[in-house]
Amino acid sequence: MVGRAAPIALLLCLAASAARAADSLPQGALMLAQAPPGSKVTLAGKPLHVAADGHYVFGVGRNAGPAVMLEITGPDGTVTRRQITIAKRDWQIDRVDGVPEATVSPSPEDLARIKSDAQRVAAARKTDSEETGWLEHFLWPVTGRISGIYGSQRILNGRPFAPHLGLDIAAPAGTPIRVPADGVVTLADPDQFLTGGTVLIDHGHGVNSVYAHLQAIDVKVGQHLKQGDVIGGLGMTGRATGPNLHWGVSWFTTGLDPALLVPPMPAASQPAH
Numbered sequence: 001m002v003g004r005a006a007p008i009a010l011l012l013c014l015a016a017s018a019a020r021a022a023d024s025l026p027q028g029a030l031m032l033a034q035a036p037p038g039s040k041v042t043l044a045g046k047p048l049h050v051a052a053d054g055h056y057v058f059g060v061g062r063n064a065g066p067a068v069m070l071e072i073t074g075p076d077g078t079v080t081r082r083q084i085t086i087a088k089r090d091w092q093i094d095r096v097d098g099v100p101e102a103t104v105s106p107s108p109e110d111l112a113r114i115k116s117d118a119q120r121v122a123a124a125r126k127t128d129s130e131e132t133g134w135l136e137h138f139l140w141p142v143t144g145r146i147s148g149i150y151g152s153q154r155i156l157n158g159r160p161f162a163p164h165l166g167l168d169i170a171a172p173a174g175t176p177i178r179v180p181a182d183g184v185v186t187l188a189d190p191d192q193f194l195t196g197g198t199v200l201i202d203h204g205h206g207v208n209s210v211y212a213h214l215q216a217i218d219v220k221v222g223q224h225l226k227q228g229d230v231i232g233g234l235g236m237t238g239r240a241t242g243p244n245l246h247w248g249v250s251w252f253t254t255g256l257d258p259a260l261l262v263p264p265m266p267a268a269s270q271p272a273h
Ligand SMILES: [Zn+2]
Pocket: 148, 164, 166, 167, 168, 245, 246, 247
């Protein structure tokens, strides 16, 4: 049995990373493809960042669909068009009570802070670098109980909020959080109003990831990280009801589903409840 397990695990690993040259994508997916080196590629008419070897990447958001058009112009001028259909997903309704009221109904001063926090995150997400972490198979930054999934409509203390564009993983406070792929730190804020200790990592070509509610941050802006390096310690800073990591992956400012990028979580790390 042990001898057979390895190839199965490998298959799962390959299937669970960014979709590779697929003709259909679920909402929230990241797609990686390769054109002949020297090609130009556009998505819905907008140019994509193509690496020297022809690799490129893009993401489709939670509300994307029903299709997008890729246009690939080869080095010889040949134009190929590919329609990618986007499969609609059903979203869960997520009711969370007991959220600290000051974070659900912020004062005007707090609202101003929330806005400036969001602007800093959005600015960091516009980074379009030559980093190559986006080509790697992403790993789980931490394992534990999934306490919030991507896309769910949030009802906090009875009031509707914007959809949840990330994955929440509950684990003991202080658990080390590891970077899922190589990248460069573009933001390291110890105290954002909603997300508390917040780190943003650029993985190249617009692919970035965010880690929120950290109780400790071990990295600095501009620092290069290798897959598996520790970013900081899991916590419950900002708007949180218990120790958890909010993990988000975006393509520029389009929020994607991190669960589509990683293999199934090792069973031993998931508690029964
Ligand atoms: Zn979250």
